[in-house]
Amino acid sequence: MTALATPFSASGAVDPLAWKRLLAQQLDGGTQALIVAGSTGEAAALDDDEYARLIEAAAGQAAGRVPVIAGAGLSNTAKTVRQCRLARQAGADAVLVVTPPYVRPTQEGLRRHYLEVADNAGAPVVLYNVPGRTGCDLLPETVAELAPHAAIVGIKEARAEPERMQALLALRSESFAVLSGDDPTACRALLAGADGVISVASNAIPASFRRLVELARRQDAAQAEALDRELQPIYLMLGIEPNPIPVKAMLAALEICEDLLRLPLLPLSTPHRAALEQAARLARILEARHSRAPLATVS
Numbered sequence: 001m002t003a004l005a006t007p008f009s010a011s012g013a014v015d016p017l018a019w020k021r022l023l024a025q026q027l028d029g030g031t032q033a034l035i036v037a038g039s040t041g042e043a044a045a046l047d048d049d050e051y052a053r054l055i056e057a058a059a060g061q062a063a064g065r066v067p068v069i070a071g072a073g074l075s076n077t078a079k080t081v082r083q084c085r086l087a088r089q090a091g092a093d094a095v096l097v098v099t100p101p102y103v104r105p106t107q108e109g110l111r112r113h114y115l116e117v118a119d120n121a122g123a124p125v126v127l128y129n130v131p132g133r134t135g136c137d138l139l140p141e142t143v144a145e146l147a148p149h150a151a152i153v154g155i156k157e158a159r160a161e162p163e164r165m166q167a168l169l170a171l172r173s174e175s176f177a178v179l180s181g182d183d184p185t186a187c188r189a190l191l192a193g194a195d196g197v198i199s200v201a202s203n204a205i206p207a208s209f210r211r212l213v214e215l216a217r218r219q220d221a222a223q224a225e226a227l228d229r230e231l232q233p234i235y236l237m238l239g240i241e242p243n244p245i246p247v248k249a250m251l252a253a254l255e256i257c258e259d260l261l262r263l264p265l266l267p268l269s270t271p272h273r274a275a276l277e278q279a280a281r282l283a284r285i286l287e288a289r290h291s292r293a294p295l296a297t298v299s
Contacts, residue, residue, distance in 0.1 A: 001033035001039040001179070001207075002026055002202040005244050006054065015051050016057065018257035022203070023061045025256060028053070029037030029206025029291065031066065032196070038071030039133060040200050040244045045262035051083075052090040059091030066184035066232070077113045084121035094124040096156060101134040107142045118151040125151055130158035130181060134291060142168035147151065147176040156181040156198045165189045183235035184235045187228035190216035200243055201234055204250045204283045207290040230286065237279035240272050249273075276289050 003264035004026070007018030010126075026034060036058045037051050038041045051070075058068045064143040070087035072095040074080045084095045097109060097117055115145070118125045127146065131140040137159075146152050154177035155200045157168055168178045169192060179196050190213060202209035208231065215224035238246045243263065249268035252259035253276055268276060 001196060001198045002031045002206060003035040003038045003071075003198050003200055004058075005203055005248055005251055005257070006037065006041040006046065008260040008262065009252075009258065010260065012262070014046075014054065014255060019057055020053065020061060021256050022251070023058055026202075026206050027062065027065065029202075029287070030088075030210035031202060031206045032210070033067045033069055033070060033198075034062060035069050035198055036092070038096060038128075039098070039130070040203070040247065041071060041292050042244060042262055042265070043071045048086060052077070052086060055090035055092050057089055059093075061120050065091040068129075069094045069096050071098070072121075073100065073128065075100045075103045077116050080113070080117055081120045083101075084117060084123055084125075088121070088123040091238065092123060094122060094126060094153065096126045097121075098127050098128040098130060099134045099136050099138050104136045105138055110136065110138055111142050111145055114152065115149065116147050118146075118149050121151070124153045126153060126177075127155040127177070128158075128181070132158070140164070143168060144171055147171050147173070150175075153177060154195070158182050160185045162188065162192070165192060165194065169193050183238070184232070187212060187216055187224050191219065191221055191224065192196055200247050201231065201238055203247050204233070204238075204254060204280075205234060205286055205290075208283075208286040218271055230282075233282055237272075237275055240275065241268060245246045246272075246276070249276050250280060250283065253277065254283060 007015040009015040036055050055070050070092035072083045087095050126286040156179045158181035160182045172178050177195040180186040180194050181198050183199050183201045199209050212227050240246050249259050251257045
């Protein structure tokens with residue numbers, strides 16, 4: 001599953017043609033779900049109309065072939081519920097709801113927040129824990145209380161420690177999926193039993209990431225780990241500055257969208273441009289090897 005970047009034009013508006021190119025590249029590359037307007041998609045910089053139009057376009061282009069999952073989650077529960085309902089109305093199949101940023105709720109506050117969202121969002125909910133961005137950590141014991149809710153269908157865990165993943169894997173069931181949210185440790189998580197990965201790197205290398213997931217899910221550790229080692233320079237590049245700065249630069253190098261972000265984010269710093277070109281060359285080589293079909297072109 002790919003946490004998609006949001007392309008912008010020189011005018012600062014969302015670029016609908018570049019969005020179509022990115023979606024086509026993902027669908028052709030074998031991505032199995034489209035994550036729209038998450039943190040990689042600069043969700044905090046989008047207004048409600050832009051948010052809804054991105055989801056509508058993704059749902060229209062996917063045409064039921066893969067799920068469209070909308071990023072959601074604000075610092076207040078009622079606002080989060082309204083955002084989830086907007087996503088559902090725009091055509092999202094589910095919502096990926098990050099822990100409330102900045103306000104640092106207690107575990108009981110998180111439990112009650114997610115129950116309120118799940119009861120009222122009108123869409124399946126995937127929990128999303130990324131403490132490095134939000135300032136709070138959704139602990140496994142709290143997840144255990146939330147997982148039985150019929151509308152809560154999984155968690156994206158962005159902490160990299162193997163102990164955290166192991167604690168969550170104990171909660172897996174037919175109705176609750178555990179997903180890695182950390183590209184550099186995704187292979188390890190998948191080999192340990194995670195159901196999938198929501199990836200930033202797969203913006204640039206969807207076919208290669210689909211191959212990695214297939215190998216790991218069938219427990220072909222040798223081939224999965226070999227491919228994962230090949231991907232390490234791309235992971236390193238995409239972490240060289242805060243996400244989504246590097247992935248936007250990579251997509252521009254691959255001629256999918258412009259290297260444009262909304263303030264306070266700026267394009268990749270000049271000293272990192274040589275590393276970017278090396279990573280983009282590697283991405284082209286790997287995608288040529290793993291692509292299932294020619295990339296669709298959108299004019």
